[in-house]
Amino acid sequence: MDKPVIAVTMGDPSGIGPEIIAAALADPAVASLARPLVLGDRQAMERGIEAAGVSLVIESLDGTLPPAAPAPGVLYLRELSHLAAADMVYGRPTPAGGDACFRYICEAARLCLEGEAAAMATAPINKESMNSAGHHYPGHTELLAELTGTEEFVMMLAGDRLRVTLVTIHEALAKVPGLVTYEKVLSTIRITHQSLSRWFAPNPKLAVLALNPHCGEGGMFGGEESRIIAPAIEAARQEGIDAEGPLSADTLFHFAASGGYDAVVCMYHDQGLIPLKLLHFDDGVNVTLGLPIIRTSVDHGTAYNLAGTGKASAASMKAAFVMAAGMAGQGAPGRGGEEASNR
Incomplete structure (x- = not known):
């Protein structure tokens, strides 16, 4: 059976999201667990790869999914924004960046609901910038509840x-x-x-x-x-x-x-x-329970003071991806295929 597709949202382009995603997916022990598909901005991810100091080549996928056997060292990206340099200045959130974050999340939820992705793992967003773009939500959890039509949901933070x-x-x-x-x-x-x-x-x-x-x-x-x-x-x-x-x-x-x-x-x-x-300051994972899809996330914020330095820990991003892959492997809601239909 093919490994599950995990939709990874890039988060705030002015924060540490791109570089911790790059650091996490450059680790073969992490990336090999599933088929990661990053939803984000190419220039922001190129900058994140450079900041993380890792060797990854971006391959853009427009409307298609990562191959059943992903190539080592390749980051598969669905480009959902083409932000100007002024909207990606480290530590300076903007409405354009907030709107891009919103679109990454919506696309990840759609992929999960339609069975194209088995789970989503999210990098941190800036709630102020998303609200300044006209998307008025306290955070990921409440937005995902609305996108999935969920009335009762629970936030769980988890570590070993x-x-x-x-x-x-x-x-x-x-x-x-x-x-x-x-x-x-x-x-x-x-x-x-x-x-x-x-x-x-x-x-x-x-x-x-x-x-x-x-x-x-x-x-x-x-x-x-x-x-x-x-x-x-x-x-x-x-x-x-x-x-x-x-x-x-x-x-x-x-x-x-x-x-x-x-x-x-x-x-x-x-x-x-x-x-x-x-x-679990470094490796905690935020999991939204009660949704018809699997969503995991880092349990920290955008860390503007560290953005672009390569010093931000990717431990929570790695743990979120590993947990999403593990949950998805059990035939999670939203996953297409025979395994899901038999549960």
Whole structure:
């Protein structure tokens, strides 16, 4: 069976996306796992190859896919933009660059939905530049949810030692308590369980965190644990999901990082991402669960201060591609062919 096609979006041309993609795909151990197809800008990728200090030759593919046996040292590129030099100055995001990022993402989603690609792996974008181009989304996750018609989705950050999923994502901290509802907690637990069961760990064991310090200390520090989180956990357990909690975040991560749980369901962004990035700052992967397609991503930003220097780590980009290839190899949603239809 042919190796799966992985659509790789170039990300912000003013950031480190092009060079970390070049560094990742120049590694034969990474590129050989699948058939990478970069969606981006030729000049930006040529500059990224130079910055990364690797030997890759670009072959443009307009409407076609990488061959079943990709040639070593070749980067297959679908050119979706032809940006001016002024729109690719390192560290200076522009509306043109933001619009190009938007088009890369849309094309990757289309390829996955139509079965031409088995998964997509995304390099970082600048949300401000994308919004300045008229595309008003907080980030990749919300855009992909709209493109795929997905109402319930979950952000997961993952590494070898820890996986975390989020009940709320990019929200002001003051708004979080009102957004932590019974329905949202239960939905996050369900999607985490279903996705991990399919791709990562059969019958996963989940830890569900409290919102307040010390699980609310019997109501002294808040009542969300008894009113919302505990009932949602009990409902999940009645469905056969192995979920424990509410558990206090100040102690739980020690046990999760030691292998006691397959994932931790967190109530808000920093509750999960601080410990995840402490352990997996370089090699963490962002995975969007609940979509009808596979999407992985780096778990860092555009790193404008490093763009063009060749000093940016490609570890997260490599890990995102490896994870996408591994998930796609299991007959992922959106993948065409007999394997997908039999699942």
